[in-house]
Amino acid sequence: MEPNASTHIRNIGIFAHVDAGKTTTTEQILFHSGRIRSLGSVDAGTSQTDFLEVERSRGISVRAAATRFTWQGVTINLVDTPGHVDFLSEVERSLRVMDGAVLILSAVEGVQAQTEVIWHALRERNIPTLIYVNKLDRIGADPIGTIQQIKRLLSNQAAPVQAPLGIEDRFSGAVSLLVSGISGSETEEAQLYLQQLEETVAEQDESLLVQYLDSGTLPKAELNQLLPELTQRGELFPILFGASNRGIGIEPLMQAMITLLPPPQIVSDGPVSGVVFRIERDAAMGRIAYVRLYSGVIRNRDSVRNETQQIEEKITQIRKIDGQKAEDVGLLAAGDIAAVCGWTQARIGDIIGSAEFVPGETRMAVPLLTVQVRWSNEAEYPAVVAALHELADEDPLLDLQWLQEQRELHLKVMGPIQIEVLTHVLNNRYGLKAEFDQPSVIYKETPAQSGEGFIAYTMPKPCWAILRFHIEPGERGSGITFSSVVRSERLLDRYQNEVARSVPEALQQGLFGWEVTDIKVTLVEGEHHVWHTHPLDFAVATPMGIMDGLSRIGVKLLEPMLSFRLSAPEETGGKLMNELILMRGEFDTPVVRQERMEIEGIIPVATSLEFPARFGSLTKGRGALATFFAGYRECPPDVKAERVRRGVNPLDQSKYILAVRNALSSS
Known part of the structure; x- marks a missing residue:
């Protein structure tokens, strides 16, 4: 069975570092497509895709939100993903079911820490990607500098397909480089952008390179034909420009989404084959499983096999969900995404039907911290246990450990913002006041x-x-x-x-x-x-x-490590290097570029928990710090870390045998 393309559908993820304008861009897309009648605002807490109370109050996305709209006869399933590193697991799960991606950068901040993490994951899966440079109307916007950063830190195969018209308060939009005769006062600057595009395209093909070197240009017809092919093969990454808060650049971006990003490859006559990529709860419908189907068709009232759990469950309703609106559509066909009600056992990552056509997972998120949960009064203990079981269903990486004998609850987390959000959710969704101990590092x-x-x-x-x-x-x-x-x-x-x-x-x-x-x-x-x-x-x-x-x-302790790259004013370099040495950091010889010092190296997680906050004050807010998980490595001999054992130690054999036998006979 050969996969064929379902040309009227696109499954696209929107990714970015926190505060690059991702949710605002999604909101504008929905408005321009006619899907919503009035624009919401992240700052006012009224955006469509930030529907958890914590997202509205904090102005950040913590959950991937699926929405859909139609543009020029094409239905687009759009997934707005969180930008904060603490919610990387949401990004990871969304990546699995996307056919294309829009990566948003700020024209002021450029390539940031999370941008790189997402970029590596997109490349690992070879997902065709558009790069949208936002906030060109902001003071300090630098489109040329941002392109140079993209080429240096992300890919040399990225190239502009537009030239911005003015910057900062003079920014009025962008002109396409794919139309003949770029006119107006911006011609000279537009030629610079066109040259970058032509050089990047020519480098992908030997005959084109010869043609470009001979004539110094490439025909527009050739560029227009090649662009979708190169983008969909992951050999070119088109760069577009805009200012989403003012709605500038949105429609060209939507046009690029349907013309440059690929339709889903589907097997229409194959067996049912899909994956659950997120779980939600609805007051009326109970557990809702978001499913991407790669092959076959499922309908209301069908009994469908959950291959992962080796069970069969009946569908009560199939919904297409737009932000907070939902409609019962009764059917989900290959290539599409929908919310399935009635599967009470479904978990994230479950394979539905056959695993044959489902792509593998990408592992980016590795929780490196563990926290113990405390409840305010004993009467709430059972409710806290039930609530955390539910939340661990929605995010399996929380890896809830419930020590019944010791009456203890432990979670694995990515960082402090995630702990804050969990506190919020327990309070708002369940009415529970829980507290979390200081996080400690997960050793091995x-x-x-x-x-x-x-x-x-x-x-x-x-x-x-x-x-x-x-x-x-x-x-x-x-x-x-x-x-x-x-x-x-x-x-x-x-x-x-x-x-x-x-x-x-x-x-x-x-x-x-x-x-x-x-x-x-x-x-x-x-x-x-x-x-x-x-x-x-x-x-x-x-x-x-x-x-x-x-x-x-005997055993050796292993500790988690972070690789880091930092850039800071040259005069703060000495202090920073002292800090890094105190944290047991190892780094290469610093590089000085335009009065700024850049340092790359590795540091232990255990010694650097407070470093991002200290880094801000050491550099007076003028530094940039990017960190990535770099695996585990052996601790120095003087590092000691022990955690309380759960249950009886098997080394105490007689006590252990007794405990296990009692547990086996009573279960």
Whole structure:
């Protein structure tokens, strides 16, 4: 079955660094398309796509919002994503279901930290991308400087397809470089932009390059024909200009969205194949699953298989949602996006029907901090547990850990703004007053050397499980690797499967209570008993064997690292370098450009939690700091970090066996 294009649909994500004007641009697009009659405002808290109370009060987007409009006979599903790094998981989930993207930059601030993170993710998925340079009416707008930054930090294959008419308070719009005869007083400047476009296009094709070098120009007809092809192949990134708060540049951007970005590739006669990319709750309809369908058709009252969870659930209603409005459309066809009601078990990332046509995931968001939740009075404890379970359904990266015996709740978070938003949501949606402890860094453990772990679980009867593991360090970033060299006549396959299933669970807490990673575990010996063995014996024995091994060979702590790039006035460089050294930072020789110092390097998360705030005051607000997660690496020997263990330690074997057996018999 060959995929074919559904030409009347576009699935487009709008991405940007916080405050580049993303929600305002979405609002203007909806207004210009006739989808809404009056413009909302982010500052006034009346925009269509910021519909959570916290978004309205803070003026930031924290959830990806799906909306749709029609422009020149093409239906566009538009997803406005959050710009703040703390909500990167929302961006990540939206990326999976987009066929095209609009990346918004401010003409004043240029390429910012989050812009780069998103750009790398877009390139990893090879999503065709338009770059929209906004805020050309602002004091300090620098379109030429912004293009140079884009080419230096994002891609040399980015090129303007418009030339701005004036800047700052003289900005009146942009003229297309694709029409013949650019006229007016701006001609000379427009020629500079045209030259950039022609050079970038010519570099993509040898015969074009020869033609360009011979005549010094490229025919407009040739440019118009090549532009959509190059953009859709991800070989060219058109740059457009505007001032969204004044509605300037919006219609040319909408035109570019339908002419330059690709339609979805669909398999119309294939099996149902789709993915759930976000979960919402509705007071009347309950859980709502947003689904992108790649193949087949689903209808109201259909029973559809959830491949991930191996269950079947019935659809009660299929809705097309525009911001806060919804209509029951009864059907979702391949290539399109809709909200499905009635799936009470659906979770983010679930594959619907066949997985055959669903693209893989992009991992950008890695929560590096953990927080404990506190509730204001004991009567609210069950409600807080239920609310956090619901929120973890909507954002699986929160990875809620509920320690029932200790009555503790722990969440993984990206940063302080996310904690603030969670406090807000618990209060506004659930009426709960909860507080969060100071966040602490998530460390990991890894074997210090190679060695063996052994367990003979033969008492108290009836039980029999003997296991010997070879444990060794794995490469950094390799996670957990398990294999077995035991023949199935020595240890039946079903028992070996139980061991394989139990190893990752056993490694969730190492000697210091952190997850153990970058480890190779090989089962080298195993024995069961014909009468006394029960399959669960191996689930009980595996953690004891693994912990026995780790206690013999020891573990090393790993800490999360950030790579950083900063730019600051030259006179503050000395102070900044001292700060970086105190934080155990490592950096290259600073580069001085136009009285500004640029430094690149890596710093531990643990020592730099307060650095962004200090950086602002050290540079008197004139510095720019970009940080990216750079993986885990070994801590220096003097760093000690331990967390309280959940449950009984398998090293205390008799107590552990008793605790696990009680849990198994009561469940």
